[in-house]
Amino acid sequence: MIAAQNTSYLAKLPAGLKFGALLVLSIGLYLIGSWQILLVLLILSVLILLSARVNLRQLRMPLVTLLLILGIVFVSLGIQTTWDSALVSVLRLLTMCMFAYAVSLTTTFDAMLELFQQVASPLRHVGANPAQISLGLSLAIRFIPELKRVYLEVREAQHARGLANNPLAVAVPLVIRSLRIAEDTAEALEARGYDSAEHSK
Amino acid sequence: MATATTSQTRNTVYVAIFAAMIAAMGLVPPIVIGIVPVPITLQTLGVMLAGALLGPVRGMLSSLIVVVLALAGLPLLAGGRGGLAVLLGPTGGYLLGWIFGSLVIGALFKFWVLRQKSQTGRIITGLVSVIIGGIGVIYLFGIPWTAAVTGLDLGTSAIGAIAFLPGDLIKAVVTALVAVTVHRSYRALMS
Structure with missing residues (x-):
């Protein structure tokens, strides 16, 4: 579309x-x-x-x-x-x-x-932060190809170990690696002083 | 101020990565089961995992991001579907159900499952939670929606949903086991 x-x-x-x-x-x-x-x-x-x-x-x-x-x-x-x-x-x-x-x-x-x-802009009055929403949306789009790659990699690795049909053997490493990517990204954002909190108050 | 900002950015990154996981799981080619071509994808597994791992608010936001991106036109849903037609069509209710499903799963994990002391207790309560939120709540939106939009009665609409039930039960078991395993090594994930 x-x-x-x-x-x-x-x-x-x-x-x-x-x-x-x-x-x-x-x-x-x-x-x-x-x-x-x-x-x-x-x-x-x-x-x-x-x-x-x-x-x-x-x-x-x-x-x-x-x-x-x-x-x-x-x-x-x-x-x-x-x-x-x-x-x-x-x-x-x-x-x-x-x-x-x-x-x-x-x-x-x-x-x-x-x-x-x-x-959705009226939501601003109940505490939604537009900068955070934009960051969330653009990061999500950015992460999609990366996670697809990670998913295929994990599946291939488990296939080599004969675990391709074991959903747990694929899902656990996928989740752990995703959490690690999230942590690295959050650290990188913080290290560069990214700050999207509202200072207007 | 500094610490509040830190955790806010971190939370947004977590929400985004699980949104991307839900989307990525829809890009894997669907499996066709039996004679009736019901596309089985892992997408609801992502919805369940987001709630079970991130808790109610962040889990719900992950599902919400995927729904917003899909409605805005990205072909993220199983079979390359996207755009406003997805919501207007007969299965639009399931899509809305994702948002509330991950919210309920997250709340049950936060206030019930993670308070269990034993691993077995966590797995059992976790499985019950995922079935309530990931199957019960999602079907609660999907079945009446299909009935209302098409004019079918609720019973027939529910029979249509049963085709998805075996796949969804497997996903619920996987979610419960994965979530309990991951929460054991990432204790601070939901605090």
Whole structure:
């Protein structure tokens, strides 16, 4: 869901507007009980996705997962209630997700994160520290590839010892090494005088 | 002031590393079990570990960071999913459940499990805690969410969740054993 390369008309709209529209649309979709209208809206949502020239390759895996779940929902709902209401429910969810994809694929990660921070900014009054939140988010992103590497390394090492199928033999070293990385990083931050506490008081 | 700052930065780093662990566990290819293609990933193992090792507040924040990053668009969830559709879809409740699940696991570890004297007592109470928080609480959000969003009744929605139960029970056992082992060597982790 990376929208960095998208330059369509949707990408030019402010993130807050798209987010708000999606929210209103999602609520509105629950008020519609006719599958014909929902089908029209679904086609509309697909057209919007296509017109925004989003990178459709990114949608393949999420769509496969979503369609599988919706397939199961459709069959069980159809057996339990009527096939008509099953169709309504599945079309509604699919339409909602299509609109959500349209927003996510045309809004950069930075813009979305900034929007979330604005939405969450009242939390500042109950003691949340924006500098700490930014540090936490950026460190988490930075640590992801490192931890993936550590995870694969540990698994390989335990495989060589014949312990590849022992979840404990993989999880304990993974946790210990993660804690060590955290300690080293915290020490490095402190040694360089990193200080994100609020001094305004 | 200096010591308060020190521990605050340190806490943030711990929160971030466990958030990254949850995310990294979702990047490992999922295993498909049986005929019904239920993606089994280790991601909830990360959620459970964050609560059990970091305690309620920091554990909850780790899960929250992953949810925020995924909703903002990073493809961090199992199968490369991310974006706002994840929350609006039928399984959005499980994602919200992570946040509260790690909170409950953390609270139970802090105030119950780590007060047990014997190793066996800790492992048993730890396993109960992880099952309550990591399975009970997460399903408590996930099952009604699926029911509300799709129109299925609660029973059918719950049957859908049962497919995940064997995998989640294994993860709960692993979490309890790992957490008790690690807390033995890192005594100050939650104080």
